[in-house]
Structure formats: structure tokens, C-alpha cells
Amino acid sequence: MVASHPDVGADGHDSLLDRLDTLTIVPRRAVVARWVPGVVLAGLAAWLVVTVARSPNLDWGVVGDYLFAEPVLRGVGVTLVLTAATMVSGLLIGGVLALMRQSRNPVAIAVGAAYVWFFRGTPLLVQLVFWFNLALLFPRLGVGLPGTGLGWTAETNHVITPFVAALCGLALHEAAYMAEIIRGGFLAVPQGQIDAALTIGMTRGRAVRRIAVPQAVQVILPPLGNQFILILKGTSMVSVIGGGDLLTRSQQIYGMNYQVIALLMVASIWYLVLVSISSVGQYFLERVVRGQAEGGLLRRVVRNAFGGRR
């Protein structure tokens, strides 16, 4: 059987073994298997782009006209403010909720769990519409001492503007997700790390701040970046209550000039740009927190807040 192979002569294996070093290795090339699907896919993608781009119903001139129009830019601003405010308040409330669920107080654990259950269990859209219509439940809002008449009250509809309703809905909904992300980050820190911190004389609070938090941040950051992008796009939902964001503005414009697709294109371009910038930011932030990046202001801030030295 072996002898019938063309490369192995009558003298068997030895002659082939002797010549192996002199032979060139030719890698196997999957030419057809790689190129055919590639060409087909590229063709389909090109066809799709060209079809949309050259559609007579999509006026690129209009897209260009509105891309930097003042109302659109204001919408971008509102979207950014809503995203940042939601992120910050979501993190703060979520952090408190995570602490409650990690505590030894059964009431705090139950309240924290109930919050997450409710605000993660109902759709964001429903919560936004609810906050917008809060006046139907409480016509007046106020703070004061019950029964004394002292204090301050106001018409709910004056306090809960569409923007405030949007912020309440987004932040309270987001806090439930943040709570779970933060809790997961702290669960990922082994108990041994806290034990070791206690044995060098740290109190529990200091051990959490100096040891658990910086390690948890490394775990929390990737899902947090994901969450930021979800919030950024999720703000478009406030358009149902006229929140004044990018999508609201685009809808208001196409409501007047009927250039629906062109203005959705404008909105999509802005969302893509914003998400792309956040992705780049996330990449660098993760590198800094893992300590892979050199020097830099942010690294020093992070180190001074949580690090070992200085």
C-alpha cells in the first residue's frame, strides 16, 4: 500500500524521509469555498446600499439640508443630556439598590429586590407614558408637613414637563439594570480579597472602598459601556411623549415637510456617530481601568481614588 504511493520508491520510507527537508510545503487553499460566498455577500450588500441610496423616494439633498439644521442639533443636545443624566442617576440609584441587596438588613434586601422586579419587569415605554400622565394620579405635587398646611405644592403638569417625565422614566428604569450590573461586579470579587484586607487591619468599609470597588469596576465596565449605548438609543422612546430629543425633532420636521425617510436617515446618521464615539471611548476607558494604558489623567484619577499608593 505504502509502496504504491508515487513519492515512495522501492526502497521504502527512507528515501522520502531523507528528501523531506528539501521539499517546499504548499498550504491548502480553499479558493472556491472562500471566494464564492464572499463575492455573493459583497454583491448583495452593494445591491442593498445602491438600491436604498439611489431610491427616487429618498432625497439626499434633504438629508444634507437637515443634518446640521438647528432643531436637529438641539435634538442631538437633548439626546446627549438625557443619556448623561440617565447614566449618572441610574448609576447612583443602582449603586444604592445594589448596596441594599448586599446588606444584612432583610427590609433593605426586600425593598431592593422589589424595585428591580417592578422597574425591570415593566416596559420602558409604559413607564414613560405613566410619568407623562402622572397628573391623572396625583393632580398636585408638594412637600410639607402633613396636617399643618405648611410647605409647597404645585400643579403636577407644571412640574412634570415632557423632559422631566422622560428623565424620570429613563433613570428609574435604568437604575434597575444598573443595580444588577453593579451587584454582579461585587459578587465577582472573591471573599478572600476582603479577608486579606481585614487581616492587614482595614475596617470592612475601607476594605470595600480600597479593594472591592476597584476590582468590581473592572468587571462592571464592559456591561456599563453596553448599557450606555442602549440608553443612548433608548432615549428615542421619549419621542412618544414629545421629549424633544433627536427623534422627536426629526418627527416634527417630517410632520411638516413629509420627508419621512430623509429625516429618519438624518436621525440614524447621528445615532451611528454618537454610538461610534461611545464605543471608542469605552475601549480606552477599559484599557485605563485595567492598567494597560500608560500614564494619562484619567488613570491618575482612578488610581488616586482607589489605588494603593499616595
Added chain:
Amino acid sequence: MSARGSLVLRGIRKSFAGTEVLRGIDLEVAPGEVVCLLGPSGSGKSTLLRCVNHLERVDAGFVLVDGILVGYEPRGGRLHESSEKDTARLRRRMGMVFQHFNLFTHLSALDNVMLGPVRVLGRDAADAERDARALLARVGLKDHAGKRPGRLSGGQQQRVAIARALAMDPSVLLFDEPTSALDPELVGEVLAVMRDLAGQGMTMVVVTHEIGFAQEVADTAVFMDGGVIVESGPARRVLSSPSSARTAEFLAHVL
């Protein structure tokens, strides 16, 4: 008895979920004494160490280090439970070395050693760094100061952990199976550091399965089983001619 480096345990009892793990432990360790705790897994050795420095609360009994009661303050004829701050302060007198090292993974070897002196003792960073580098040199890791734990071998990590414990200038060092998680060829370098410490008069309580180390370095061997001390005495005597049949059976299995 109240000299620096003394440790006294009286009637220590501890249960987990209804199972009594420690059933009345009495032990006295003199300054500079090296005690090896031996016994089968589940006999309560590690729990005892964690009770000594109050990582676990005891159900009954008392711990005195340097003659000071751990976890309680005698005041007006009663024992008041200490504040967390006071317990933390007292814990500094007892360094601990863990089976799985438990180095702070986000900090370099140097920062691991410096963290306690700077953040807990409030020492000047430059002074603390000089001392930390000296400690790292003492455990043979002069050139590894800047590395994170993930880039060190198990033996190197455990030596950093010993340096971290020493940086707090403890009266007593507690070792919880310090070589059990190491590859066989790395055990020697950690035991060598521990042998040096014992030679320099450090009071040490060592939970270990290294009978050879116990024979060579320990003054006292304590054999535990089922949450009680079965036998204790001079290490050479207990390890070579144990008086309890249970100790003899255990040693026959380990050796």
C-alpha cells in the same frame, strides 16, 4: 504571658448551621514559639485560625494576643463587644497568610505590601516604599516589585503575601495551609522563608500538612480531630512517638 508575641486561646467554640466545628479549644503560644496545627480536613484547623483573628466570630471562648482580649472590652465588670475599628486595630497584631495567597489582584507586588502601612497605619509613602522593597528583597523578590499577582508564580505570590503580612509588623503570624495550593517544586521556596522567620523569633501558628517542616521547625505540634485537640506537645515527640492512637493513624497516612 502578656509579652509581645504571646497568644492564648480559651474554650473556643464555633458552629456553622448547627454543626459544631470547634468544641472547646485551649491553646497557649509563647513569644517566639512555632506551633504546627495538624489534622485531617474538616477537623477545624482553618476555622480555628479564622477565629483567632476574628475573621469568624466565636460562639464561646476568648482569644488574647499580646495579653489583650480580642473582640471585647472589659469595662465596669462586663465585657462590651468592641467597635469594628478597635477590632481592626487589634487584628494588625496578627498577620495572616492564606492557602490561596489572596493578593490584591489589581495592585502590583509592591503596592500589595505598601497598602497596609500607607492606608491603615498612615505612614509616609516614601518610607513605606523603602521598607516594602526591603521586605520583598527579604523574601527573595527584589526584582518582581512592579509585577501584578497574575504574572507571578504561586510560590512568588505566597512570598509576597508573607511580605504583606510582615509589613504590618505583627506580633503573631498565622499560616493557613500556606503550601497546599503550590506545585511541589515551589513548596520549598515558601518553606525556606517561613524557616527564616521562625529562626528570627517570630511567633507562628501554622496549619500544614508538611510533616517534614513541622518536625524541623516547629516547637510544638498540635493534632486536632473532630473540633478538639487530641494531642499536643513538643513537635519531635508528638510526630515521632504519638501517645494517641488517632494521631498515630493520621501520621501513618500522611507520611
